[in-house]
Amino acid sequence: MIAYEFKILTVLDHPALLTIAINEWLDLAQLPTFLAAVIAILTVLYTTFHRKGREGFKIREIAGLKAVEEAIGRATEMARPILFTPGWGGDIQRPTTIAALNILSSVAEKTAEYNSQLLFPTHDPVIMSVAQEVIAESYNRAGYPERFNIDDTTYVSPSQFGYAAAVEGMITRLKPASIFLLGTFEAESLILAETGNIAGSIQIAGTDSTIQLAFFIVACDYTLIGEELFAASGYLSKDKSIMASIRAQDIMKVIIAAVIILAIISALVVPLSDWWKF
Amino acid sequence: MNSTQSRHLAFAGLFIVVTVTMLLDISIVATVSNETKRMFDYLDNLPDSSVIIVSFDHEASSLPEMKPLGLVMLRHLFAKDHKLIGVALLAEGTGVGYRLMQETAKEYNKEYGRDYVFLGFKPQFIAAILSMGESIKGTFPEDYLGNATSQIELLSDVNNYDDVAAVVSLADGSLTTHWIEYGNEKYGVQISAAVAAAMLTTYDPYISSGQLKAMVGGLRGAAEYENLLGIGGSGARSMLAQSSAHLYIILLIIIGNFTYFRSRKKG
Amino acid sequence: MDPGTIVAGILTIAILSFLYGDNPVYKMAETLLVGVSMGYVLVITWTNTLMAVLFKPLFLESQFWLVIPFIFGLFMFGRFHKSTSFLSRYSMAVLIGSGAGVAIPAMLGARTLRQMTATVEMVQGDSFLTIFSGLVVVVGLFSTLSYFYFSREHEGIMGRSAKVGTYFLMIFFGTTFGYTVMSRVSTFIGRMDFLLSDFLHLTN
Amino acid sequence: MARLFPQIICGFFGVVLFVLYFLKAPSAKSLYLTITSDYWQIIFAFALLVGVASFIRVNIKKLSILSESPYVITGLLGLFAMPVMALVWGIKGDSPFMWVFENVQVPLQATVFALLAFFVASASLRGFKARSLPATILLISALIALLSRSDIFGWLGNSALEFSEWIRSYPSMSARRGILIGIGLGSVTTSLRIILGIERTWLGKDR
Numbered sequence: 001m002i003a004y005e006f007k008i009l010t011v012l013d014h015p016a017l018l019t020i021a022i023n024e025w026l027d028l029a030q031l032p033t034f035l036a037a038v039i040a041i042l043t044v045l046y047t048t049f050h051r052k053g054r055e056g057f058k059i060r061e062i063a064g065l066k067a068v069e070e071a072i073g074r075a076t077e078m079a080r081p082i083l084f085t086p087g088w089g090g091d092i093q094r095p096t097t098i099a100a101l102n103i104l105s106s107v108a109e110k111t112a113e114y115n116s117q118l119l120f121p122t123h124d125p126v127i128m129s130v131a132q133e134v135i136a137e138s139y140n141r142a143g144y145p146e147r148f149n150i151d152d153t154t155y156v157s158p159s160q161f162g163y164a165a166a167v168e169g170m171i172t173r174l175k176p177a178s179i180f181l182l183g184t185f186e187a188e189s190l191i192l193a194e195t196g197n198i199a200g201s202i203q204i205a206g207t208d209s210t211i212q213l214a215f216f217i218v219a220c221d222y223t224l225i226g227e228e229l230f231a232a233s234g235y236l237s238k239d240k241s242i243m244a245s246i247r248a249q250d251i252m253k254v255i256i257a258a259v260i261i262l263a264i265i266s267a268l269v270v271p272l273s274d275w276w277k278f
Numbered sequence: 279m280n281s282t283q284s285r286h287l288a289f290a291g292l293f294i295v296v297t298v299t300m301l302l303d304i305s306i307v308a309t310v311s312n313e314t315k316r317m318f319d320y321l322d323n324l325p326d327s328s329v330i331i332v333s334f335d336h337e338a339s340s341l342p343e344m345k346p347l348g349l350v351m352l353r354h355l356f357a358k359d360h361k362l363i364g365v366a367l368l369a370e371g372t373g374v375g376y377r378l379m380q381e382t383a384k385e386y387n388k389e390y391g392r393d394y395v396f397l398g399f400k401p402q403f404i405a406a407i408l409s410m411g412e413s414i415k416g417t418f419p420e421d422y423l424g425n426a427t428s429q430i431e432l433l434s435d436v437n438n439y440d441d442v443a444a445v446v447s448l449a450d451g452s453l454t455t456h457w458i459e460y461g462n463e464k465y466g467v468q469i470s471a472a473v474a475a476a477m478l479t480t481y482d483p484y485i486s487s488g489q490l491k492a493m494v495g496g497l498r499g500a501a502e503y504e505n506l507l508g509i510g511g512s513g514a515r516s517m518l519a520q521s522s523a524h525l526y527i528i529l530l531i532i533i534g535n536f537t538y539f540r541s542r543k544k545g
Numbered sequence: 546m547d548p549g550t551i552v553a554g555i556l557t558i559a560i561l562s563f564l565y566g567d568n569p570v571y572k573m574a575e576t577l578l579v580g581v582s583m584g585y586v587l588v589i590t591w592t593n594t595l596m597a598v599l600f601k602p603l604f605l606e607s608q609f610w611l612v613i614p615f616i617f618g619l620f621m622f623g624r625f626h627k628s629t630s631f632l633s634r635y636s637m638a639v640l641i642g643s644g645a646g647v648a649i650p651a652m653l654g655a656r657t658l659r660q661m662t663a664t665v666e667m668v669q670g671d672s673f674l675t676i677f678s679g680l681v682v683v684v685g686l687f688s689t690l691s692y693f694y695f696s697r698e699h700e701g702i703m704g705r706s707a708k709v710g711t712y713f714l715m716i717f718f719g720t721t722f723g724y725t726v727m728s729r730v731s732t733f734i735g736r737m738d739f740l741l742s743d744f745l746h747l748t749n
Numbered sequence: 750m751a752r753l754f755p756q757i758i759c760g761f762f763g764v765v766l767f768v769l770y771f772l773k774a775p776s777a778k779s780l781y782l783t784i785t786s787d788y789w790q791i792i793f794a795f796a797l798l799v800g801v802a803s804f805i806r807v808n809i810k811k812l813s814i815l816s817e818s819p820y821v822i823t824g825l826l827g828l829f830a831m832p833v834m835a836l837v838w839g840i841k842g843d844s845p846f847m848w849v850f851e852n853v854q855v856p857l858q859a860t861v862f863a864l865l866a867f868f869v870a871s872a873s874l875r876g877f878k879a880r881s882l883p884a885t886i887l888l889i890s891a892l893i894a895l896l897s898r899s900d901i902f903g904w905l906g907n908s909a910l911e912f913s914e915w916i917r918s919y920p921s922m923s924a925r926r927g928i929l930i931g932i933g934l935g936s937v938t939t940s941l942r943i944i945l946g947i948e949r950t951w952l953g954k955d956r
Contacts, residue, residue: 025772025773026771026773027464027770027772030464030650032658033654033658036653036657036658037649037650037767040649040653040941044942048945057696060694060695060698060699062695092640092951093644093645093648095644095645095936095937095940098951099939101950101951102950105950125798125799125800125801126637126640126792126796128800129624129633130637130641130951133951134951134953151803151807155803156579156804157578157582158582158583158586158797159578159583159585159858161339161857161859161861161862162578162581162582165574165578165579165857165861168563168861169567169572172567173567186451187729187865190729190865190868191861194872197875198285208936209452210717210925210929211476211477211480213718213721214719215722215872217718218722218873218877218887219876225693226928226931226935227693227932227934228693230932230935231695241942241947242948245939245941245942245947246695247695249695249931249934249935252934256657257690260664260687263662263665264665264668264683267665267666268669276661276662277662278661278662285871286565288867289867289870289871291870296730296734300737300738301741301748303748309910311910312911313914338855338859339732340728342731342732342736343735369589370855373847399593401593401594401786401790404647404785405786408778408781408782412775458655459654459655460651463651463659474731475724475725475727475731475898476721476725476729477728478724478917479720479921482917482921482922482925483660483929485918486667486918486922486926487660487662487663487666488663489655489659496724496731496898498727516731519734519737521898521899521900523733523866524726524727524895524896524898524899525899527730527870528892528896530873531891531892534873534874534875534878535878535879535888538878538880539879548852549851550852552852552853552856553852553856554856556853557857560857561860561863573819573820574857576820576821576823576824577824577827577853577857578827578854578857579824580825580827580828581827581828581831581850581853581857582854583801583804584828584829584831585850587797587801588831588840590797591832591835592840594790595794598790598791599787611787611791614787614788614791618795619795621792621799622798625802634751634752634755635754635755637951638755638756638762639758639759639788640792640793641943642759642760642761642763642766643762643763643788645759645763645939645940645943645944646762646763646764646766646767646769647766647767647785648940649767649937649941650767651770652932652936652940653937656929656930656933657933657934660929663926664926678915678918678919681920682920682922682923685922685923685927689923689924689926693927693928693931712883712886713920713924714927715883715886715887716886716887716890716916716920716921717922717925717928719887719888719891719893719894720916720921721921722887723892723894723898726869726891727895729868729869732862733866733867735859735863736859736860
């Protein structure tokens with residue numbers, strides 16, 4: 001009896017120790033996240049480097065993006081500036097901000113060609129610095145480096161409503177022909193969008209902040225909803241690598257849907273199953 | 279009527295509706311929604327004298343909404359004799375949080391250092407949340423008043439989230455998401471929230487997934503909570519103005535549609 | 546009345562004057578806000594970051610590893626001159642790279658995986674209403690995801706599904722708008738409360 | 750070269766932080782915290798100085814325009830007064846620095862915020878039109894949410910309130926969940942592109 005008990009202990013003891021050892025290094029609770037990350041990495045690598053898949057891929061039309069060119073053309077005709085601002089909610093560490101700067105790059109290339117003024121007020125000094133680089137390079141690429149004015153990319157205020165008031169003032173006084181509100185916005189969204197509306201500007205908005213989407217939809221001419229902002233940067237730039245990652249997003253969506261369906265079936269057939277409880 | 283005139287008229291209407299209803303100065307007892315009831319029950323069912331972190335994750339500009347919410351939360355928690363640790367993840371929440379805790383503590387005869395403590399502001403909220411998961415005293419070597427946290431009685435047995443029963447995040451924006459994605463996801467601490475009404479729908483998926491235990495929102499939520507606690511407060515006092523303004527906005531939407539359809543009929 | 550309340554009251558009215566139209570008083574208040582808020586953050590950053598996180602630990606407590614972020618920080622100053630501005634790219638690289646590394650697990654874990662699990666759990670109900678509601682969520686989620694499917698034009702089944710997705714999106718946007726109106730109204734009530742009771746003493 | 754090295758640094762920090770997230774060893778955790786807290790804060794602080802310098806430069810250029818100069822002076826005065834007051838009297842409790850913060854900055858910010866109530870009113874009057882089926886759904890959901898939260902005398906009845914809660918907890922929530930997952934995926938692929946060095950717009954790289 002005693003020996004029997006002892007045996008169980010030794011058998012169980014060993015793997016337990018092993019688990020503890022692994023546990024000290026790896027956060028096993030994060031294993032599903034890690035596997036998901038591996039799948040994501042493989043999907044992105046596949047869509048980026050698998051040439052056949054790359055060539056045939058076309059992105060569906062996104063309403064509002066066709067309007068970008070029109071919005072810039074309008075500014076040229078009216079001889080009024082274009083205003084692009086990434087919102088108060090973002091910082092450079094946020095992927096949304098990078099996607100917005102990607103769109104900025106395409107917009108800047110066109111404003112350089114059309115020779116219209118591009119205003120870029122922001123609340124974040126790092127975003128300001130990166131935006132200056134991005135715009136300068138776009139002007140170079142368009143062949144008009146001399147048209148770039150560094151003072152049009154300005155740091156206004158770190159405070160949310162200081163930023164809102166400053167941009168509101170710019171819109172009211174300079175009456176931009178077109179306004180791009182792309183990035184992460186918080187409560188300042190409607191202040192900017194309504195002021196733009198009063199000033200009679202064409203407005204293209206896009207954000208990952210879901211509450212503000214409601215306001216943009218009501219107050220702006222075109223609104224990119226959530227993920228559309230990421231897709232837009234690929235659509236505008238026709239950049240093969242961005243297109244590839246949009247395809248990767250679609251593949252992952254199919255995987256997610258498939259896993260959910262499988263999980264629902266197994267949850268209904270075997271109510272105690274829990275492999276899907278990540 | 280041109281668009282500027284109609285806009286000015288709409289503005290003036292809102293101004294009048296709010297001013298008049300506020301001058302009437304009437305308190306209204308709000309009927310309680312299920313959402314607020316759940317939050318109340320959740321906090322009410324925590325064992326007495328639990329250690330709870332109250333995080334002031336809002337700025338000064340949203341105080342009209344956040345202060346009544348913060349007050350009802352603190353009143354409920356103090357009434358249940360919980361031990362409260364106040365922190366602020368936004369700089370502007372710091373002074374506000376300290377003052378609110380101090381005022382409500384007085385109402386309930388609570389002693390600083392034994393019943394509650396305010397640790398102050400820590401920049402970089404994600405890192406702050408993660409770092410408290412390792413060591414709260416390490417994250418805040420000193421409290422807001424400059425006392426060494428190692429000397430504070432309340433904190434003597436509190437190392438990290440393992441010793442904390444719940445986090446109540448008072449947020450006017452998306453900071454509660456970070457409590458969920460880092461505090462709960464990585465350290466498993468239970469999160470609940472009192473948020474600006476605008477944020478309620480943002481957090482719905484997290485309520486549904488259980489990552490957020492319960493939430494209460496907006497001035498209306500504060501008024502409902504005051505009702506559950508059986509006390510009056512600024513929530514109840516603002517209800518008439520609040521609801522009248524909603525009805526006014528509804529009226530504007532109807533007028534907007536009426537003129538739209540009339541002009542469409544005319545072609 | 547104390548001078549603070551008078552100043553605050555006048556500034557409150559100055560900002561509200563924008564509702565009638567842009568005017569010099571508003572513009573003055575706006576530039577004051579921009580300047581003061583920048584000064585405030587400058588001071589807070591100096592005390593809370595540069596002194597507390599960098600200079601004190603580095604020079605007084607000899608935490609020498611802080612030299613690395615210090616150097617990356619100083620590289621930002623490269624932007625003051627054209628010939629050195631490439632240095633700032635290193636600082637940006639640290640922020641952008643580490644931000645990307647942090648985002649991947651956070652987005653996949655708390656957002657995607659947990660939300661998938663929650664969706665499946667909702668179908669496991671015991672009453673008709675809970676199962677029906679769970680199915681509504683599944684339909685809503687799938688149709689919304691199909692709206693965000695970019696590889697194919699919105700035609701055929703995909704088109705119909707995406708259309709249903711738009712309806713669900715509109716329900717969400719409408720509901721959110723309603724709740725946000727509450728918040729915005731509260732803020733205005735808060736300002737009026739200050740004007741009517743603290744500034745003008747018309748209510749208690 | 751000017752772009753290759755930053756690219757390598759960027760990828761290096763990306764990989765390190767990604768891996769650190771999954772490690773449990775105390776040293777790994779403390780490194781993760783050091784980078785996301787100290788590095789980010791310190792670099793931001795220096796960037797802030799660059800930003801403020803750019804703000805001052807732009808404003809000084811504007812100073813020569815006579816009609817602008819009173820505003821420029823007000824802005825710069827605000828900017829310089831805060832640090833000067835902080836240096837002379839400190840920033841605790843009743844200092845002039847806190848006085849300006851509480852009686853100038855806070856009411857100004859709060860009132861700009863309060864302007865939103867009015868913009869909500871004008872947007873409601875102008876933007877919410879039942880032009881199409883989706884627009885009508887938007888309009889009706891907004892009305893349901895608003896009505897359910899205006900019920901002060903209990904005239905709406907329980908079933909109406911429960912219906913509005915149901916709308917929020919199920920159909921509305923499912924769409925929010927879809928957006929959440931979509932943004933999550935968009936962020937993940939963008940981040941991967943950054944780490945792998947495919948995304949180089951931030952470097953001003955030619956396409």
